[in-house]
Amino acid sequence: VKTEFEFIEKLRSAYGLGKVGDDCAVLPKDDQLDLVITSDLLVEEIDFRLDWTTPELLGHKALAVSLSDVAAMGAEPRSALLSLGIPEALWRSDLVARFYEGWHRLARAFLVELVGGDVSRSPKGLFIDSTVLGDVPKARAIQRNGASPGDGIFVAGTLGGAAGGLKLLESGSRMGGDTPSDKAVLLEKQLKPSPHLSIANCLQTQQLATAMIDISDGLSSDLGHICRESGVGAEIRAEKLPIEPALESFFNSAESLDMALNGGEDLALLFTGDREKILAAALPNVRHIGEVTANVGSIELITGDSRQPLLPKGYRHF
Amino acid sequence: VKTEFEFIEKLRSAYGLGKVGDDCAVLPKDDQLDLVITSDLLVEEIDFRLDWTTPELLGHKALAVSLSDVAAMGAEPRSALLSLGIPEALWRSDLVARFYEGWHRLARAFLVELVGGDVSRSPKGLFIDSTVLGDVPKARAIQRNGASPGDGIFVAGTLGGAAGGLKLLESGSRMGGDTPSDKAVLLEKQLKPSPHLSIANCLQTQQLATAMIDISDGLSSDLGHICRESGVGAEIRAEKLPIEPALESFFNSAESLDMALNGGEDLALLFTGDREKILAAALPNVRHIGEVTANVGSIELITGDSRQPLLPKGYRHF
Numbered sequence: 001v002k003t004e005f006e007f008i009e010k011l012r013s014a015y016g017l018g019k020v021g022d023d024c025a026v027l028p029k030d031d032q033l034d035l036v037i038t039s040d041l042l043v044e045e046i047d048f049r050l051d052w053t054t055p056e057l058l059g060h061k062a063l064a065v066s067l068s069d070v071a072a073m074g075a076e077p078r079s080a081l082l083s084l085g086i087p088e089a090l091w092r093s094d095l096v097a098r099f100y101e102g103w104h105r106l107a108r109a110f111l112v113e114l115v116g117g118d119v120s121r122s123p124k125g126l127f128i129d130s131t132v133l134g135d136v137p138k139a140r141a142i143q144r145n146g147a148s149p150g151d152g153i154f155v156a157g158t159l160g161g162a163a164g165g166l167k168l169l170e171s172g173s174r175m176g177g178d179t180p181s182d183k184a185v186l187l188e189k190q191l192k193p194s195p196h197l198s199i200a201n202c203l204q205t206q207q208l209a210t211a212m213i214d215i216s217d218g219l220s221s222d223l224g225h226i227c228r229e230s231g232v233g234a235e236i237r238a239e240k241l242p243i244e245p246a247l248e249s250f251f252n253s254a255e256s257l258d259m260a261l262n263g264g265e266d267l268a269l270l271f272t273g274d275r276e277k278i279l280a281a282a283l284p285n286v287r288h289i290g291e292v293t294a295n296v297g298s299i300e301l302i303t304g305d306s307r308q309p310l311l312p313k314g315y316r317h318f
Numbered sequence: 319v320k321t322e323f324e325f326i327e328k329l330r331s332a333y334g335l336g337k338v339g340d341d342c343a344v345l346p347k348d349d350q351l352d353l354v355i356t357s358d359l360l361v362e363e364i365d366f367r368l369d370w371t372t373p374e375l376l377g378h379k380a381l382a383v384s385l386s387d388v389a390a391m392g393a394e395p396r397s398a399l400l401s402l403g404i405p406e407a408l409w410r411s412d413l414v415a416r417f418y419e420g421w422h423r424l425a426r427a428f429l430v431e432l433v434g435g436d437v438s439r440s441p442k443g444l445f446i447d448s449t450v451l452g453d454v455p456k457a458r459a460i461q462r463n464g465a466s467p468g469d470g471i472f473v474a475g476t477l478g479g480a481a482g483g484l485k486l487l488e489s490g491s492r493m494g495g496d497t498p499s500d501k502a503v504l505l506e507k508q509l510k511p512s513p514h515l516s517i518a519n520c521l522q523t524q525q526l527a528t529a530m531i532d533i534s535d536g537l538s539s540d541l542g543h544i545c546r547e548s549g550v551g552a553e554i555r556a557e558k559l560p561i562e563p564a565l566e567s568f569f570n571s572a573e574s575l576d577m578a579l580n581g582g583e584d585l586a587l588l589f590t591g592d593r594e595k596i597l598a599a600a601l602p603n604v605r606h607i608g609e610v611t612a613n614v615g616s617i618e619l620i621t622g623d624s625r626q627p628l629l630p631k632g633y634r635h636f
Binding site: 017 | 322325326329333335337338342343345347348349353355356357358359360361362363364365396397399401403404406409414418422431432433434435436437438439440441442443445447449451635636
């Protein structure tokens with residue numbers, strides 16, 4: 001059985017697709033800038049359930065996942081297109097208007113302009129294709145293939161919260177209520193994730209990152225993408241992982257570790273670069289979690305004195 | 319009940335979306351060029367049926383409809399993104415590989431490079447979001463709002479063939495067999511439409527068109543879009559319409575006229591401009607069909623000595 005990653009790899013080599021396979025494609029724009037562009041599908045029953053969220057939150061998330069891809073290139077988002085497939089019954093409700101309202105609330109915060117898209121009837125289920133374009137200084141897009149042995153490995157943001165939120169939703173929890181709580185934190189990580197654009201901007205301005213990806217499939221899978229594209233190995237330390245603190249109210253430490261390693265959708269940023277310089281920059285919410293090695297093909301998780309291979313167990317559509 | 323056009327209009331004014339509403343959005347690129355970008359959804363059971371086409375033809379059509387939008391801006395296509403929602407059973411078949419093969423065959427012909435996209439599982443039904451980016455000389459994108467009273471109205475390509483092909487498919491005809499025939503012509507208009515990029519390129523180079531749109535919804539609707547955006551009226555002559563000749567093998571003249579006026583998907587180009595200059599340019603397959611008038615809000619069809627309002631009866635999703 002082919003996975004989606006194997007399939008994309010096959011397409012890349014069959015058709016010579018040099019620009020496919022990073023968080024965004026990078027295209028030449030002008031003398032100073034390159035253009036980056038990314039598309040992300042969100043499909044009802046696969047990526048979201050309408051009874052677990054609100055139309056506004058869904059609009060937020062559809063934009064947030066693409067903004068996170070732009071952030072992961074060290075780029076600034078500028079414009080967006082939205083394509084929606086909408087079942088007849090939902091078209092007649094206020095869902096679509098509320099979706100655009102949630103989308104625009106986030107778009108305004110980052111000065112992103114909606115410039116196009118498409119609307120179609122869908123025979124069953126809502127689906128969304130979110131496309132975002134951005135700018136990055138010429139030849140300075142931060143890709144997946146720039147990690148070198150000796151680089152430190154870092155995470156911006158916390159891990160596992162979105163997966164924890166999903167588990168709470170599955171067991172019946174819902175957004176609502178106005179007291180801040182660990183439950184609300186986890187549900188928000190899943191339903192209203194925040195892209196880390198300002199940290200990405202700092203990394204770009206100070207040229208600190210050699211490779212970067214946003215953790216959308218899960219740390220274990222996404223670290224695998226960086227290692228494969230860069231032709232390097234990696235070791236990370238379990239005790240250094242920025243596991244989302246709110247998880248401990250609902251899950252034991254083994255469950256939390258599993259979600260931090262393999263849960264997707266956190267929109268945390270995973271990046272590599274000179275350890276001393278990055279630590280000296282004292283960026284907020286950035287944690288050093290391990291090292292890039294020359295041991296190509298090997299990704300290890302170190303727990304105390306023991307090492308074990310970290311297998312990619314993140315989310316796959318196929 | 320709100321139509322999709324009313325809804326998009328509402329979004330445009332609610333959020334001040336100045337770049338939404340043409341065939342493509344136009345974004346600044348560099349000193350010489352603007353960037354155009356368009357997205358088109360194709361949804362199974364709405365826009366296509368898998369038992370009426372082949373995966374290769376579907377790949378062709380998914381790209382062709384977006385190339386036609388780029389052509390309608392007087393722009394050159396350069397890059398593309400493809401997002402596919404795929405049911406599990408189709409993923410395990412050869413459909414996706416054959417879809418990309420058909421897509422790439424057309425892409426190579428126009429030197430379009432696939433740079434990104436997304437792949438997701440779909441719980442039911444295949445869907446495709448096709449995004450194409452192109453270049454156009456700075457400030458020379460041909461929009462819908464440039465028509466002036468006195469301009470001639472022209473069509474490049476024939477009308478009604480795609481609608482005729484759809485009717486043949488509905489009554490059981492299928493592609494196949496190797497003798498050229500009117501049936502094959504109509505089925506190909508529906509299943510393997512050709513975007514008119516070279517004529518669009520001539521219009522751009524010689525700066526002949528004041529407004530342009532590709533006929534994807536139907537002449538009556540798409541002429542309405544130009545008139546509304548330009549603040550003008552129009553009159554067209556029934557006997558001048560380039561009705562697809564192959565229609566006469568299967569349909570009477572009233573049916574053929576209806577398909578030419580209201581059938582979508584022909585990917586013909588509808589444009590306006592100086593009548594004498596455009597006729598002098600002697601562009602192949604370009605027909606003069608009427609005149610832009612100062613009679614705002616009035617679009618009339620002239621048949622012999624009689625005039626009647628031409629109501630927008632083209633395709634609507636909602």
